[in-house]
Each structure stands twice: as structure tokens, then as C-alpha cells.
Amino acid sequence: xxxxxxxDWVPLGLIIGMALLALPLVGDPAAWLTLTxxxxxxxxxxxxxxxxxxxxxxxxxxxxxxxxxxxSIGAYVALLVFVPLAAWGAADSLVLNLSLVGxxxxxxxxxxxxxxxxxxxxxxxxxYGQHLKQIxxxxxxxxxxxxxxxxxxxxxPIPLRLPETLRGSFLIGDAAVERFRVFAIVxxxxxxxxxxxxxxxTRIGLLIRAGVENREMVEALGYDIRKIFIGVFVAGxxxxxxxxxxWALYRQILVASMGMEMMVLIFIAxxxxxxxxxxxxxxxxxxxxxxxxxxxxxxxxxxxxxNILLMLAILVWRPQGLYPVAKR
Amino acid sequence: xxxxxxxxxxxxxxxxGAVLMIVLVALAGxxxxxxxxxxxxxxxxxxxxxxxxxxxxLLLGYTGIVSFAHxxxxxxxxxxxxxxxxxxxxxxxxxxxxxxxxxxxxxILAVIIGLFSLRVRAIFFAMITLAVASAFAVLASQLxxxxxxxxxxxxxxxxxxxxxxxxxxxPVLGVSITGRMLxxxxxxxxxxxxxxxxxxxxxxxxxRVLQAIRENEFRAEALGYRVVVYRTVASVLxxxxxxxxxxxxxxxxxxxxPDTTLSFAIMIDILLMVVIGGMGTLYGAVLGAVIFILAQNxxxxxxxxLSAATSGIPLLPQLLHPDRWLLWLGILFVxxxxxxxxxxxxxxxxxxR
Amino acid sequence: MTTALLSLSGVHTHVGxxxxxxxxxxxxxxxxxxxxxxxxxxxxxxxxRTIMGLWRASAGRVTLSGEDVTQRPTPAIARSGLAYVxxxxxxxxxxxxxxxxxxxxxxxxxxAERLRWVFGLFPALEKFFQLAAGALxxxxxxxxxxxxxxxxxxxxxxVDEPTKGLAPAIVANMISAFRELKASxxxxxxxxxxxxxxxxxGDTVAVMDDxxxxxxxxxxxxxxxxxxxxxxLGLSLDRxx
Numbered sequence: 001x002x003x004x005x006x007x008d009w010v011p012l013g014l015i016i017g018m019a020l021l022a023l024p025l026v027g028d029p030a031a032w033l034t035l036t037x038x039x040x041x042x043x044x045x046x047x048x049x050x051x052x053x054x055x056x057x058x059x060x061x062x063x064x065x066x067x068x069x070x071x072s073i074g075a076y077v078a079l080l081v082f083v084p085l086a087a088w089g090a091a092d093s094l095v096l097n098l099s100l101v102g103x104x105x106x107x108x109x110x111x112x113x114x115x116x117x118x119x120x121x122x123x124x125x126x127x128y129g130q131h132l133k134q135i136x137x138x139x140x141x142x143x144x145x146x147x148x149x150x151x152x153x154x155x156x157p158i159p160l161r162l163p164e165t166l167r168g169s170f171l172i173g174d175a176a177v178e179r180f181r182v183f184a185i186v187x188x189x190x191x192x193x194x195x196x197x198x199x200x201x202t203r204i205g206l207l208i209r210a211g212v213e214n215r216e217m218v219e220a221l222g223y224d225i226r227k228i229f230i231g232v233f234v235a236g237x238x239x240x241x242x243x244x245x246x247w248a249l250y251r252q253i254l255v256a257s258m259g260m261e262m263m264v265l266i267f268i269a270x271x272x273x274x275x276x277x278x279x280x281x282x283x284x285x286x287x288x289x290x291x292x293x294x295x296x297x298x299x300x301x302x303x304x305x306x307n308i309l310l311m312l313a314i315l316v317w318r319p320q321g322l323y324p325v326a327k328r
Numbered sequence: 329x330x331x332x333x334x335x336x337x338x339x340x341x342x343x344x345g346a347v348l349m350i351v352l353v354a355l356a357g358x359x360x361x362x363x364x365x366x367x368x369x370x371x372x373x374x375x376x377x378x379x380x381x382x383x384x385x386l387l388l389g390y391t392g393i394v395s396f397a398h399x400x401x402x403x404x405x406x407x408x409x410x411x412x413x414x415x416x417x418x419x420x421x422x423x424x425x426x427x428x429x430x431x432x433x434x435x436i437l438a439v440i441i442g443l444f445s446l447r448v449r450a451i452f453f454a455m456i457t458l459a460v461a462s463a464f465a466v467l468a469s470q471l472x473x474x475x476x477x478x479x480x481x482x483x484x485x486x487x488x489x490x491x492x493x494x495x496x497x498x499p500v501l502g503v504s505i506t507g508r509m510l511x512x513x514x515x516x517x518x519x520x521x522x523x524x525x526x527x528x529x530x531x532x533x534x535x536r537v538l539q540a541i542r543e544n545e546f547r548a549e550a551l552g553y554r555v556v557v558y559r560t561v562a563s564v565l566x567x568x569x570x571x572x573x574x575x576x577x578x579x580x581x582x583x584x585x586p587d588t589t590l591s592f593a594i595m596i597d598i599l600l601m602v603v604i605g606g607m608g609t610l611y612g613a614v615l616g617a618v619i620f621i622l623a624q625n626x627x628x629x630x631x632x633x634l635s636a637a638t639s640g641i642p643l644l645p646q647l648l649h650p651d652r653w654l655l656w657l658g659i660l661f662v663x664x665x666x667x668x669x670x671x672x673x674x675x676x677x678x679x680x681r
Numbered sequence: 682m683t684t685a686l687l688s689l690s691g692v693h694t695h696v697g698x699x700x701x702x703x704x705x706x707x708x709x710x711x712x713x714x715x716x717x718x719x720x721x722x723x724x725x726x727x728x729x730r731t732i733m734g735l736w737r738a739s740a741g742r743v744t745l746s747g748e749d750v751t752q753r754p755t756p757a758i759a760r761s762g763l764a765y766v767x768x769x770x771x772x773x774x775x776x777x778x779x780x781x782x783x784x785x786x787x788x789x790x791x792x793a794e795r796l797r798w799v800f801g802l803f804p805a806l807e808k809f810f811q812l813a814a815g816a817l818x819x820x821x822x823x824x825x826x827x828x829x830x831x832x833x834x835x836x837x838x839x840v841d842e843p844t845k846g847l848a849p850a851i852v853a854n855m856i857s858a859f860r861e862l863k864a865s866x867x868x869x870x871x872x873x874x875x876x877x878x879x880x881x882x883g884d885t886v887a888v889m890d891d892x893x894x895x896x897x898x899x900x901x902x903x904x905x906x907x908x909x910x911x912x913x914l915g916l917s918l919d920r921x922x
Contacts, residue, residue, distance in 0.1 A: 063451060063454070063455075123662075131451055132393075132394060133665055133669075135454050136394070136603060137665050139599065140661045140665060141662065143654060143658035143661065144655060147654055150651070151647050151649070155651060203789050206780055207784070209773070209776060210773045210776060210780075213774065213776075214771050216735060216755075217767070217771040217773070219754075219756050219759070220733055220735065220755055220765045220771075221785055222756050222760040222787060223756055225756075264458055267455035267459055268455075271455060271456070301470065304467045308463045312444065325775065326774035326815055
């Protein structure tokens with residue numbers, strides 16, 4: 001993966017091809033730009049939320065149906081910052097606004113990361129290697145956590161106001177691109193770049209990539225994969241929390257089930273990408289979100305099933321996903 | 329005779345046998361034992377959910393795969409009735425057509441999902457069923473012209489099943505035999521029949537192969553069983569049963585809408601019923617459905633009292649708020665998976681020895 | 682008797698419901714090559730996996746330099762000086778050749794001199810150093826698997842059927858590589874089906890059947906005694922000689 005020549009460019013070409021194909025279909029370039037920006041922003045958010053899940057599966061064969069809980073909790077914990085510091089968000093100052101969002105992200109990721117650590121120890125550890133129990137237990141965790149959110153924050157949806165300077169749109173020609181979407185795209189790209197460098201340029205990253213391929217051999221080389229796994233699980237939970245903050249700002253309304261609602265897209269993204277592949281998860285998320293936006297505009301009736309059709313098409317083409325992970 | 333009806337799969341525990349007997353008698357005599365429309369409603373719901381949970385157990389307990397699309401098939405049954413009764417007429421013929429088309433739709437969907445996800449990797453099944461089911465739910469509320477959208481569809485049922493219908497002029501045992509009661513008995517006997525059919529399936533040679541696959545997929549494959557085919561057939565059977573359960577519920581409610589058929593909340597309910605009752609026993613589905621529906625309808629009353637009694641203590645009243653009843657069942661669910669993977673039925677059977 | 686570097690006494694291993702090793706007693710003396718022979722399914726691979734802790738022994742003891750390592754987790758066993766080349770090679774296909782080797786170097790840096798020595802044994806690896814390991818040929822993958830084990834000196838090398846399915850020219854390359862490794866004073870426990878290769882490399886030999894050691898002694902004795910070979914190795918000999 002280190003050598004550019006060895007990257008499989010076909011899936012990336014697919015994304016660009018889809019965007020270019022949509023241009024004449026949509027007709028109006030301004031509308032196309034708006035849709036594309038919306039798709040990219042959505043895709044970045046899906047990627048941030050799903051990247052940890054795909055690594056967790058790749059590394060330990062653990063499937064966490066409760067991952068959505070961390071998204072919801074990230075969003076609700078961010079309220080602990082957004083509500084008391086509402087003045088920072090109301091101020092017409094980019095610095096204050098970004099500090100507020102940054103602080104909320106920091107608190108939310110710290111909380112979900114810590115929770116992820118506990119979750120791995122208490123819930124996941126006893127059911128290593130048992131898929132059926134993993135699905136049941138983590139789904140149970142999801143039910144309990146959603147109910148606890150209701151108990152702690154109340155059952156009613158909670159509105160969240162986007163900080164002042166992130167509201168409104170940039171005008172590019174005739175096209176209006178919402179500022180928050182640009183913010184989400186930039187943040188998503190930063191997360192992807194950080195993960196890419198972390199995985200490809202550091203020793204821990206090397207161990208993670210090797211572990212995704214063959215956990216047993218990494219152990220036989222003398223490395224304790226469980227420690228690596230806990231680290232990845234915590235990072236994945238923290239990223240889900242970060243995604244939760246973004247998702248909450250995007251929706252501007254919080255409900256306890258908001259994380260669970262994302263799980264469908266997240267699962268499709270990691271299946272399309274190839275379970276265990278971060279690059280695949282990135283490509284899959286973008287592809288998914290762009291297609292959803294284009295079909296929502298062109299054929300609104302077809303929009304709800306566009307994800308499923310995309311997944312089926314990809315699985316027919318590459319049964320192991322866009323970027324299959326070499327497995328034993 | 330009884331052994332034959334139960335396909336040789338006896339409760340194997342006196343306590344379990346007694347509880348099942350009580351459930352059977354209570355449900356069979358519900359219109360006479362617990363008069364009143366609310367309790368009859370609870371009884372009908374229990375009947376339908378026993379079938380729904382049992383059909384889910386066919387998949388979860390006997391095949392070892394988790395589906396999140398069970399409510400989709402349940403919904404297809406409901407919408408089959410709704411579309412036929414609303415679109416054609418409130419007759420038995422339309423009902424038959426609706427059920428037949430719903431079964432066909434479920435069959436096709438189940439085969440496609442099964443072949444796609446089970447062929448690639450069994451773990452995909454849970455994720456893909458979740459995705460397909462949620463897309464179906466969105467689709468159902470968007471296609472307003474056909475499904476009635478978010479509002480759903482209310483419709484009439486054949487004359488003899490309407491509440492105003494009277495079979496006899498005089499009450500029997502102090503209760504008048506209404507069309508509502510006839511509806512209830514259609515639901516009750518159909519559910520009983522479907523449950524016995526499920527028992528027959530799991531105790532057939534086919535059912536034994538499923539369990540062999542669940543225990544050791546690779547060995548079953550090595551013995552020459554086509555694992556994908558068996559699993560797909562199991563998911564088709566389970567889907568067909570769920571579809572029939574949905575049709576029964578539609579018949580009873582005379583209404584079909586997304587919230588009562590397709591919602592993820594119902595999927596979670598089914599999962600809780602099967603796991604708490606006991607996976608892989610079918611009788612667990614009976615106990616799970618009974619406990620769950622009773623809890624849904626009556627636990628909230630108890631919790632309201634407890635919540636009021638603990639007011640003043642921090643957090644506790646919120647946790648005991650009647651709306652949080654699912655929290656406690658969720659905790660029970662998690663504990664069941666860890667400590668009693670065979671659920672209540674497993675406990676009862678172990679207690680006998 | 683020379684000092685035992687590794688010894689197994691009465692080791693039983695169960696995998697799931699299957700009882701695979703039925704009391705293995707094996708001594709690997711320090712220095713030289715110990716061959717572990719036996720027909721398919723005799724328990725050779727299971728013995729290596731049990732030594733590595735990848736399967737847990739249900740009874741018996743595994744000691745390394747006198748220390749009991751039976752219940753240690755795999756990473757700890759590896760860190761006490763074992764290198765392992767599994768039967769299916771288990772190279773990391775998505776990683777480059779270089780990354781495969783860097784991973785095996787515990788310090789995180791490959792010793793330049795050692796790397797030159799490895800390249801001398803397997804020149805192909807130098808040529809494809811930056812290529813994804815998955816793109817290598819079968820023989821080259823096997824070379825990488827061995828290179829990964831020897832990129833740093835270890836107390837004991839466990840190698841499972843390195844010549845399986847390889848072309849004769851590459852088998853010869855393998856044999857000479859093991860000769861050189863042996864000449865550097867290394868201790869190797871080598872599982873082999875190819876009796877010619879075993880004869881060429883082995884100092885001592887142990888033969889397994891049905892989850893037990895059924896013969897142990899010097900390689901020379903077994904090499905000369907055709908009857909014994911036939912009795913112990915039967916089928917596998919017919920196929921390989």
C-alpha cells in the first residue's frame with residue numbers, strides 16, 4: 001500500500017466516473033455542485049463513523065452491532081459543552097465557534113473512547129470468536145444504552161443550534177454549498193489522512209495491518225494483539241463519537257436512536273469497502289453517499305433502495321468488497 | 329396422540345409443561361375467561377407473537393444465524409391483507425389473494441437475500457438483512473398510493489368477522505358470540521396450527537441437519553450437506569411463517585401501518601422474546617412472547633408505582649419511569665445471553681434434573 | 682546426552698472435541714537440526730502449534746532452556762526466543778517484503794548486515810524488496826517466510842514443511858539455506874515429508890504416528906536402516922522417494 005503504483009485505482013475511478021456521469025443527468029452544474037458537496041460531506045461523516053468498526057472486525061473478527069451507541073453518546077455528551085457555552089456558538093466569531101466545536105469534539109471523543117474501553121472489557125471480551133453471541137450481546141447493549149440516554153437526557157428530541165459562522169452557504173458561481181458541509185469534508189479528509197499515515201507510516205499501523213490479515217502470525221512473531229485490539233477499539237469508539245458530534249450538528253436535532261439509524265449506511269459502507277479495509281471503507285462511504293444524493297435528486301422514488309442496489313452490484317462484481325483484505 | 333401432535337418434542341419438564349398448559353388454556357378460553365376488548369386484544373397479540381417468535385427461533389435458535397429482516401416479512405403479510413382488502417374488496421377471496429401474493433413476495437425476497445449474503449459470508453446476513461429491511465420500511469412509507477404511507481391503511485373485513493356481527497341471538501356462558509370473537513378464534517387456531525407446524529419442521533430430518541450445521545458448519549459441509557441451501561431454505565420457511573403471522577395480525581387489527589409492522593422496535597421485541605424465552609427450543613418463543621406482551625401491557629403499571637415511590641431519590645425515578653420498561657427487559661436480555669443462553673426453557677429443563 | 686534446549690513431556694492437545702496429541706515426548710538438543718517426520722495427520726503440525734502456544738496443551742509440559750512455557754501466551758513464547766514458520770507460510774500478502782521483515786525485527790529496525798546475509802541466501806527477496814508480498818511466486822513466498830524467521834537470531838527455529846509443493850531447484854536453494862543457518866550454530870526443529878531433504882539436513886530425528894513420538898535417534902541410523910524407514914514412515918516414503 002506504500003507504493004502508489006500498487007494502489008488499485010479502479011474503485012476511485014468508479015467514484016469520479018459516477019460524479020461525472022451525474023453531471024449531464026442532473027443538467028444544471030450549480031445543482032450538481034451542491035449535490036456533490038452534500039454527498040461528499042455525508043460520505044465523510046459515514047467514513048468517520050464506520051472506519052473504526054471495519055478495523056475492529058478485521059483485527060479480531062468482532063462485529064459490534066452496538067457501534068451506533070457510541071455515535072449517539074458522542075452527540076449527547078457534546079451537549080455538555082454546547083449548552084453551557086452556548087454564547088461561544090452564538091458569537092459571530094470563527095475562532096470562538098471553532099473552539100466550541102473543537103472542545104465538544106474533544107469531550108465527546110474522550111467520553112466515547114473511555115466508554116469503548118469499558119465496553120471492550122465487559123461486553124466484547126467474553127464473546128470473542130462467537131459471532132452469534134456478539135451480535136446478540138452488542139444489540140442488547142444498544143437497547144440498554146438507548147434507554148439510558150432516555151433516562152438521563154429525557155425522551156424528547158433535543159435541538160442543537162449550529163454555531164453562527166458555520167451556518168449559511170458559500171456561493172460558488174450559482175451554486176450554494178453549505179458551510180458546515182465544507183467543514184465536514186475538511187474534517188473527514190483530515191481524519192482519513194491521519195489514519196492513512198498512521199496505518200502506513202508507523203509501527204503500530206504496520207502491526208494493525210498485519211493483524212487484520214493474520215492475527216495468529218502476528219502473535220507468533222511476539223506481539224500481543226489484544227493490546228493492539230483494545231487500542232483500535234478505543235480509537236474506533238472515539239471516532240464514532242466524533243462522527244456523532246458532526247452528525248448532530250448536521251441534523252441540528254438529537255434523538256437517542258440517531259446512531260442506530262446510521263448503522264444501516266455504516267454496514268453497507270464497510271461491506272462495499274471490504275471488511276477490514278480502511279481505504280475500502282473510505283471509498284465505499286463516498287460512493288454510497290454520492291449515489292444517494294444523485295438518485296434523491298434524479299429519481300426520488302428509487303432513493304431508498306439505491307444503497308441496496310449499489311451493494312448488490314458491488315458484491316456481484318467483487319464478492320469481498322472494493323478492497324478485499326487478504327485473509328489467511 | 330399428544331406426542332404425535334408435538335412431533336415427539338415434548339416439554340421435558342413438569343414445570344414447563346404446566347406453564348404451557350396454562351398458556352394454552354388461557355388463550356383458548358380468553359374470550360370467556362377474560363372478557364373485555366383490551367384483554368382479548370392482549371390475547372390475540374400473544375397468539376400472533378408466539379408464531380412470529382417461533383418462526384424467528386427457526387432461524388436464530390435452530391440455524392444459528394441472526395436476521396434483522398423478520399419484521400419485513402411480517403409486514404409483507406400485513407400489507408398483503410391491507411392492499412387486497414382495501415384495493416379489491418372485503419371478501420374472503422381477496423384475503424386469499426392477498427395472502428398468496430404476500431407469501432410469493434416473501435419467498436422471492438428471502439431467496440435473494442439468502443443466496444446473496446449466505447453465499448459470500450454468513451456474518452453478512454445480519455448486516456444485509458438490516459439494510460434491506462430498513463430500505464423496505466422507507467419504501468413502504470414512501471409509496472403512499474399503494475401502502476397508505478405513514479398513516480397506513482384501515483380496511484373492513486368480511487361481514488362475519490366484524491364486531492357488530494352476532495352468531496347467536498343469545499349469549500353463550502354469559503358472553504355473546506360476536507364477529508370479534510370469531511376473528512379471535514381464527515387467530516388462535518391458525519397460530520396453534522402454525523406453531524405445531526414449526527415443531528414438525530425442527531424435528532424433521534431437515535431440522536436435524538440445520539442443527540448439525542449450527543453446531544459445526546465445516547463438518548456438515550464435509551459430510552456433503554449444502555450449507556447455503558439448507559440455510560436459505562430455513563430462512564424461506566421462517567419468512568413464510570412470519571408473513572402468515574403478519575396476515576393474522578392484520579386481520580385482527582383491521583389496520584396495517586409501518587409502525588405496527590415494519591419498525592425496528594418490533595424487531596428488537598422479537599429478538600428479546602426468543603432469547604429470554606430460550607433459543608432453539610420453540611417453547612421458548614411461547615414463554616418469551618407471553619412474558620414480553622404481558623410486560624409491555626402491565627409492567628408499566630408496576631413501574632409507575634415504583635417510580636412514584638422512589639421520587640426524591642436521584643436518577644432512580646427516571647430509571648423506573650414506565651416508559652423505561654424496555655431498559656429492564658434489555659438488561660434481562662443481555663444477562664440471558666451471558667448466563668442463560670438456553671433462556672427460561674433451558675432453566676426449567678435443567679431444574680428438573 | 683547433549684543438553685536439551687526444548688523438551689516436551691507427555692503433551693496432550695485437544696482441538697475442539699478432537700484429541701490430537703496423545704502424550705508427546707520430544708527432546709530437541711541445542712545446536713543442529715532435529716527432523717520431525719511422520720505421515721500426514723500424525724500430529725507434526727499440531728506439535729509445533731502446541732509448542733508455540735497457538736493450541737494449548739491440555740496435559741504435559743513444554744520446557745524451553747529449562748523454563749516451563751506450557752501455559753504462556755503465544756507472544757511471550759515467541760519472545761523467549763522462538764521463530765516459527767507455519768505450514769501455510771502465513772506471510773502478510775498486503776504488506777511489502779520489506780514490511781514483512783521489519784515486522785519480524787523486534788527492535789523495529791532491520792540489522793543491515795543480517796539483511797545482506799539473508800539476501801545472499803534468497804536473492805529474489807532483494808529484487809522484490811518493495812513489492813507487496815502477495816505478488817511473489819509460491820517459492821518466493823516460502824523464502825520470505827523463512828527470511829522473516831531468521832532476520833534476527835533466535836534460540837530455536839520451528840519450521841513446518843518448507844519444501845512442500847516447491848520446484849526441485851527451489852528445494853535445493855532451501856536446503857542450502859538451512860545448511861548455512863545450521864552452520865551459524867542455530868538450533869532448528871524441522872518438519873519434513875521429503876526424506877531426501879531430511880537426510881541431507883538432519884542430525885537427530887523423531888518420528889510421529891497417531892499423536893505420539895514412535896521413534897527418536899540419530900538421523901544417520903534411520904537413513905541406513907531401510908526396514909525401519911519403511912515401518913515408521915510407510916506411505917509417505919513411497920510417495921517421496
